[in-house]
Amino acid sequence: MADNRVVVYAGPGQVAIENTEFPKLEIPREVSQGLGIKQAAPHAVILKLVTTNICGSDQHMVRGRTTAPVGQSLGHEITGEIVEIGEDVLFHQVGDICSVPFNIACGRCRMCNEGKTGICLNVNPARAGAAYGYVDMGGWVGGQAEYVMIPFADFNLLKFPDRDAALEKILDLTMLSDIFPTGYHGAVTAGVTTGSTVYVAGAGPVGLAAAYSAQLLGASRVIVGDMNADRLAQAASFGCDIADLSTGDSLTDIVADLLGEPEVDAAVDAVGFEARGHGAGAGEAPATVLNDVMGIARAGASLGIPGLYVTGDPGAVDEAAKIGQIGVRLGLGWAKSHTLVTGQCPVKKYNRQLMNLILADKAHIAKAVNATAISLDDAPLGYAQFDQGAAQKFVIDPHGMVRA
Ligand SMILES: NC(=O)c1ccc[n+]([C@@H]2O[C@H](COP(=O)([O-])OP(=O)(O)OC[C@H]3O[C@@H](n4cnc5c(N)ncnc54)[C@H](O)[C@@H]3O)[C@@H](O)[C@H]2O)c1
Ligand SMILES: [Zn+2]
Ligand SMILES: [Zn+2]
Numbered sequence: 001m002a003d004n005r006v007v008v009y010a011g012p013g014q015v016a017i018e019n020t021e022f023p024k025l026e027i028p029r030e031v032s033q034g035l036g037i038k039q040a041a042p043h044a045v046i047l048k049l050v051t052t053n054i055c056g057s058d059q060h061m062v063r064g065r066t067t068a069p070v071g072q073s074l075g076h077e078i079t080g081e082i083v084e085i086g087e088d089v090l091f092h093q094v095g096d097i098c099s100v101p102f103n104i105a106c107g108r109c110r111m112c113n114e115g116k117t118g119i120c121l122n123v124n125p126a127r128a129g130a131a132y133g134y135v136d137m138g139g140w141v142g143g144q145a146e147y148v149m150i151p152f153a154d155f156n157l158l159k160f161p162d163r164d165a166a167l168e169k170i171l172d173l174t175m176l177s178d179i180f181p182t183g184y185h186g187a188v189t190a191g192v193t194t195g196s197t198v199y200v201a202g203a204g205p206v207g208l209a210a211a212y213s214a215q216l217l218g219a220s221r222v223i224v225g226d227m228n229a230d231r232l233a234q235a236a237s238f239g240c241d242i243a244d245l246s247t248g249d250s251l252t253d254i255v256a257d258l259l260g261e262p263e264v265d266a267a268v269d270a271v272g273f274e275a276r277g278h279g280a281g282a283g284e285a286p287a288t289v290l291n292d293v294m295g296i297a298r299a300g301a302s303l304g305i306p307g308l309y310v311t312g313d314p315g316a317v318d319e320a321a322k323i324g325q326i327g328v329r330l331g332l333g334w335a336k337s338h339t340l341v342t343g344q345c346p347v348k349k350y351n352r353q354l355m356n357l358i359l360a361d362k363a364h365i366a367k368a369v370n371a372t373a374i375s376l377d378d379a380p381l382g383y384a385q386f387d388q389g390a391a392q393k394f395v396i397d398p399h400g401m402v403r404a
Contacts, residue, residue: 005398007144007379009072012064015383017376020073020141022046023149025086028139034125042088045153047080050097050167050401051174051373052143054382054394056204056272057308061135062383065274065315068135075133075144075396076102077177079170082157089153097166098157099176099355100150101347104130104140107155118344123151129344144379146398158351165359170402171366171373172358174395175209180354180365182306182345183209183270187217189341190266190297190304194218197259199243199251199267199296201289203231205369205393206306207270211240212368214266216357223258225251225292227276230391238368248279251292265301267293272307273326284317286326294333302339309342369393373402 002019010016025044026032032039052075061068078100085094092098104124105117111128112120123130124138133142141148150156158176160166166173187210192198198214200207203226214222215238224235225243232242243254256262269289277285286309293303309324316322333340357363365371372392374382382394397403 004145004147005376006142007074007376009061009068009070009074011070013062013387015062015074015380017379023141023147025084025149027151030139031123031125035122037122041149041151042086043153044086044149044151045082045089045092045157046084047078047098047100047148047150048083049078049080049143049146049148049398051079051170052145052396052398053077053174053178054144054379054386054396055178056206057134058383059387060274060308060310063315063387065313066135066310067312067314072135073133073142073145075142076131077174077179078102078132078143078148078150079174079177080148083147086153091154092157092159096157096159097163098159099173099351100143100156101158101351102131102178103344103347104132104138104151105155105348107152112155115346115349117346117348131344144376144396146376158355160355161359167401169358171371171395172364173355174371175365175369175393176351176355178345178347179205179209179369179393180213181347181350182206183211184213184216184350184354185345186210186268186270186304186306187213187266188304189302190268191302192217192219192266195220196265198222199255199264199293200224200270201268201292202226202270202307203228203235204270207268208235208369209365210268210270210304210306211235212238212365215239216363221259223255223264227280228389228391231389234370234391245278246280251278251296255296263298264296265298266304267297267301268304269293269307273309273313273324286317286321287328290328291332294329294336294338297336297338299336301336302341303333305340305342306345371395373397375400
């Protein structure tokens with residue numbers, strides 16, 4: 001028996017499960033040396049994973065579309081039970097079940113003090129912001145594992161108030177580590193409010209979470225666009241209108257048919273740089289969705305852009321896109337006075353309130369994204385099916401606590 005097992009990137013299109021050492025209460029050497037912070041981490045805890053989800057953000061690495069090296073550990077969507085605790089952790093105890101924001105944040109820097117936990121200054125020597133199991137994000141070990149170390153635990157952990165209630169709703173609560181707050185952030189930063197009409201690009205888990213969040217925020221109509229029929233059906237299952245972009249019909253015409261006018265109040269990009277052009281069999285065209293949301297949103301709108309854009313893409317369609325330079329028609333957004341909100345979602349800004357909604361039985365995010373629990377050994381299968389566009393959000397359950 002190994003001390004721990006973790007999912008790793010094993011080359012384009014492949015993941016594997018590797019034996020590894022049990023985590024220590026230590027931050028990565030890369031962070032410690034790069035930023036001159038001591039490696040010992042008495043502010044950390046070790047979690048036994050209860051759930052850890054597969055994300056579209058992982059797929060960018062697994063498809064070979066980032067600079068992630070083979071062996072990169074994976075997993076930033078973490079929910080777990082505390083099994084070991086550092087001596088400086090004051091407000092958590094062994095046995096607590098907690099959600100972990102995918103952003104790693106120190107809780108002490110200028111950005112953390114402003115609530116901008118996606119761009120913490122003390123967790124990644126290469127740039128602002130870090131995450132577990134992600135390329136260029138500080139070298140923190142991923143949580144698609146049996147056990148994982150969480151630093152600055154008092155700041156980062158969101159404790160579920162009641163263990164039994166938490167385990168009962170765990171497939172909903174597991175979405176608090178990323179996609180529920182991220183989708184909600186997409187809708188909030190797009191300015192969605194009571195009565196808004198909304199376009200969400202992408203019917204993957206983040207797009208579905210954004211659409212569901214727009215409904216929570218009181219949107220009158222939510223239109224979800226994608227080319228994947230199963231995922232569009234998933235969006236329709238909880239009351240969204242759909243824009244089937246596989247037909248080649250123009251988005252403007254689809255929206256005009258649905259709403260009686262060719263514009264929406266608010267738009268969200270839940271696709272990112274691997275966007276494809278419209279029409280059956282269209283190839284990759286990375287600026288498609290940014291241009292779509294600028295085209296379809298009314299003048300003066302805000303655009304929520306949780307969809308991820310990279311600074312380095314070895315598999316890009318052309319030389320410019322290899323450094324993240326894509327054909328965005330910024331003049332269009334400028335002429336319409338659009339506000340663009342990009343970057344990692346600061347999960348801590350939303351996770352407690354969304355937890356409260358789940359526990360009060362007023363948000364059913366697991367159903368909206370079709371959460372599906374699998375074992376750690378089935379992670380490679382989950383990755384393959386998700387890559388093929390399954391209308392499911394795969395939740396790895398390393399200790400069988402969910403399936404039990
Ligand atoms: N900002 C953040 O904090 C944050 C957090 C989580 C995920 N993300 C990013 O959000 C994006 C979505 O994540 P996901 O897990 O849902 O990914 P996903 O890959 O499962 O979903 C993307 C969907 O977009 C569709 N699509 C492709 N081109 C399109 C187009 N032109 N118009 C409409 N739909 C199109 C695809 O068919 C697919 O269903 C990814 O880029 C991911 O990295 C960002
Ligand atoms: Zn994620
Ligand atoms: Zn910080």
